[in-house]
Amino acid sequence: MKYYNNILETIGNTPLVKINKITKDVKALVLAKVETTNPGNSVKDRMALQMIEDAEADGRLKPGGTVIEGTSGNTGMGLALACIQKGYKLICVLSDKQSKEKMDxxxxxxxxxHVCPTNVEPDDPRSYYSVSKRLATEVPNSWYVNQYDNPSNTKAHYLTTGPEIWEQTEGKITHFVVGVGTGGTISGVGKYLKEKNPDIKIWGIDTYGSVFKKYHETGIFDENEIYPYITEGIGEDILPKNVNFDVIDKFEKVTDKDAAVYQRRLAKEEGIFVGNSAGSAIKGILQLKDELKEDDVVVVLFHDHGSRYVGKMFNDDWMRDRGFLDEEKVCAEDLIKDHAGKHLVTVSTSDPVSQAILLMNQYKISQIPVVENNKFVGSLTDNKLFSALLEKPELKELPVKHVMEAAFPEVNGNTPIEEISKLFSHDTQAVIVNYGEDQRHIITRQDMIKAIC
Structure with missing residues (x-):
């Protein structure tokens, strides 16, 4: 009989699968290392087990202990499988941008x-880095994994992932491409492959809002590079010790939109149902295709399974809300589809200017239509309002009718985008669309930009 003694023995030996349709314009052979066949459906199973076994060996993790880790979800799953088999309790700390599926x-x-806010500094006591460290000091007999700086992370990929890729390609691999988060995968695989053949190129995929690319190219940790992003599993606002920049030849950034779009394309065009970072990785290869030759063999690693993103990147409404769906927009109703269900914020001519300012701040909008007797009779825009208040601060206590500008132009729902675009000017910041039964909404410059892009 052939069987495994426990689920941990099934980790590794994941397949290489040729990418066909998406990379049809790439000269090289592109092979995906699909890590979803690991029992926890991600590459993180490898390093989770390695980190626990190394901690057991040197006494950091004791029998009956509690394992604590800050994770985007996948490492937590790998740790959970190991903890179940080995009898440990597990506490996972996630940021609130991670999908609900991962948490469930x-x-x-x-x-x-434990769920923590994303948009805080790493050293903020609310961040998932800080909360993880705090819990490790408060929970008795606990061990903080710290996958970012734990060398066992890199070690796992040096011992398993790298050798598998070398053997599966019979040493013909010329490029290894992978999204970079904690840095363990790229550093472990990169080190192993470079030892086998120093000419192999190691390309890291980064995201906008992360520090990796600029730091690699300049040695400067630029905090101005850091801002919130949607892509999951790659990019950082810190420099993990596991990122070995010496083995990485190049970083390429991929946008949030492209990561989501190409994640969906992998499912629909290749039948490979994988995670968000896979979309980034395959798009990164397409962006760098001019650097590849016909004899090149590119291995791209797909971290995790698509099931963890069904409520986000695989949800049309979620994609539409962020302007990620490339739906053809030809008329006024198409332009407001993303926000047609929301309340149209207006003020009356008799409302005080201070009320308009309050609404603009509350709803984070730059313009408000002014109504009287259910008709649009004027408008307010933040730039003109700002100039007026600078000159006469006392205006904020006066009725809106004293500072309002001309009413925004009005169109019907079937008006073509080409005609709407002609209505925008320096003095016209928005357009009103009338559609359905007494339904009205506003088209902003941002709506027009989304349609164009």
Missing amino acids: ILRAVGAEV
Whole structure:
């Protein structure tokens, strides 16, 4: 009989799969290392087990202990499988940008889950880095994994992932491409492959809002590079010790939109149902295709499974809300589809200017139509209002009618985009669309930009 003694023995030996349609214009052979066949459906199973076994060996993790880790979800799943088999409790700390599916899966395998805000500094006590460290000091008999700086992360990929790729390609690999987060995968695989053949190129995929690319190219940790982004699993606002910049030849940034769009394309065109970072990785190859030759063999690693993103990147409404769906927009109704269900914020001619300012701040909008007797009779825009208040601060207590500008132009729902675009000018910041039964909404410059892009 052939069987495994426990689920941990099934980790590794993942397949290489040729990418056909998406990379048809790439001269090189592109092979995907599909890590979803690991029992936890991600590459993180490899390093999770390695980190726990190394901690057991040197006494950092003791029998009956509690494992604590800050994770985007996948490492937590790998740790959970190991903890189940080895009898440890697990506490996972996630940022709130991670998908609900990831959180639910971790709870399903027995992990205690703490959710922290994303948009805070790493050293903020609310960040998932800080909360993880704090819990490790508060929970008795606990061990903080710290996948970012734990050398066992890189070690796992040096011992398993790298050798598998070398063997599967019979040493013919010329490029290894992977999204970079903690840095363990690219550093471990990169080190192994470079030892086998120093000419192999190691390309890291980064995201906008992350520090990796600029730091690699200039040695400067630029905080101005840091801002919130949607892409999951790659990019950082810190420099993890596991990122070995010496083995990485190049970083390429991919946008949030492209990561999501190409993740969906992998499912629909290749039948490979994988995660968000896979979309980034395959798009990165397309962006760098001019650097590839016919004899090149490119291995791109796909980190995790698409099931963890069904409520986000694989949800049309979620994609549409962020302007990620490339739907053809030909008329006024198409332009407001993303926000037609929301309340149209207006003020009356008799409302005080201060009320308009309050609404603009509350709803984070730059313009408000002014109504009287259910008709549009004027408008307010933040730039003109700002100039007026600078000159006469007392205006904020006066009725809106004293500072309002001309009413925004009005169109019907079937008006073509080409005609609408002609209505925008320096003095016209928005257009009103009338559609349905007494339904009205506003088309902003941002709506026009989304349609064009």
